[in-house]
Amino acid sequence: MTGVSTRRAATRDRLVEAAIAVFAEKGVLGASVEEICEAAGFTRGAFYSNFEHKDALCEAVLDALLADNLLAMNEALAAADALADADLGALIPSVIQVFLDSQRGGRTWALAAQELRLYAAREPALAAAYRAFHHRATTMFGTIMVEALHAHGYELTTDTADAISVLHAVHEYGTIGALIGSDAIDGDVKLRMLVKVLHAFIRPLT
Amino acid sequence: MTGVSTRRAATRDRLVEAAIAVFAEKGVLGASVEEICEAAGFTRGAFYSNFEHKDALCEAVLDALLADNLLAMNEALAAADALADADLGALIPSVIQVFLDSQRGGRTWALAAQELRLYAAREPALAAAYRAFHHRATTMFGTIMVEALHAHGYELTTDTADAISVLHAVHEYGTIGALIGSDAIDGDVKLRMLVKVLHAFIRPLT
DNA sequence: TGTATCGCATACACTCCTGTATCGAATACG
DNA sequence: CGTATTCGATACAGGAGTGTATGCGATACA
Structure with a gap:
């Protein structure tokens, strides 16, 4: 019985991965079931x-994306621990860079994630699922970040969820900007923007 | 001869407006020509x-969106002038709110704009057009904002284009978030985030 | 080793979309 | 007014996607 369900799970996984690729290329509504x-x-x-x-x-795709984000976050944290004795100014860009590099699928997954965001904005049926995804990702990221900052003697100057949302916004926006090749945004600019935003939202512990 | 071209321009406009509506609902690739x-x-x-x-x-849709954004910006500026003697802390939220309210089409145009962003990220043919759109919008917004801040004795702490990009990112992200109804983001949260970001990126003139 | 069940492929009938080629009404213009 | 031209509608041939119903090999289990 386990062998049977294992096979089923494997094909589901393959379909999910293929869906991410096709969603990235064609959009959710532009992707035909056949193509996936x-x-x-x-x-x-x-x-x-x-x-x-x-x-x-x-x-199912949302679940996969969430798992991937959490994984990348853990890698970033490991990097942070390894650099624990560096000062925060040097630490932040490194950690962000590790996070960005650790995201599986890179371009493809980032595009798919945004396609799903837009799709969820129009499809009430998916909105609930997206809310759950967003909530879990935000709270986990928030908790981890607050702890990490605290360990270095810093805190956020604003509501944790707001800060995470702004970072997420800049992250997604920058990813697309880099793909478009806008003269104003490339990969380095994106990193720079994230660092600026983060610096703007933290202060030494009072 | 003018009457003929006038008619043609009118049908082009109607097609463009219809395309915005359908793009918002189905995505660029999901929108069939027939539907538009x-x-x-x-x-x-x-x-x-x-x-x-x-x-x-x-x-053509990008052109329409750019025109709309500039129009909203002008309305926001008029509001800023009307409130010129208020202090910056009170002025900023008001001006941002006017800008948000002035954007024609609201939900629909915001969705369409993001669909086009994503489409341009995959379609080199449109990427160039989007770059032009983005560049023009960014420089005009940047110039106006720098002047307005200067008039109140403030300046940006960072590169103008970067600041505009971050604001744009938060604006778009917040719009979608409000539509999804994420527990973390509604309309007020979006305004609050924009205000925070802007405050974080300005300082009194040295 | 036989057989029941599971998991995916195949076949089918249907709808929708595409791009072009042609037609007809409305408008401009002498 | 009559004629030329412009603009959008219609017709047509073909391709692609959808969801369901059925078939068949592989796996589990006695």
């Missing part, structure tokens, strides 16, 4: 056997 | 007579 299946090496039979709607697939 | 034409009250004959590709339509 083909990218995963299946036919639509596999899809309809595993998911009821495309929306169900989207929820 | 139907929303505008035409058939595809009108479309293919006015635009070569969907990409050409997208460029």
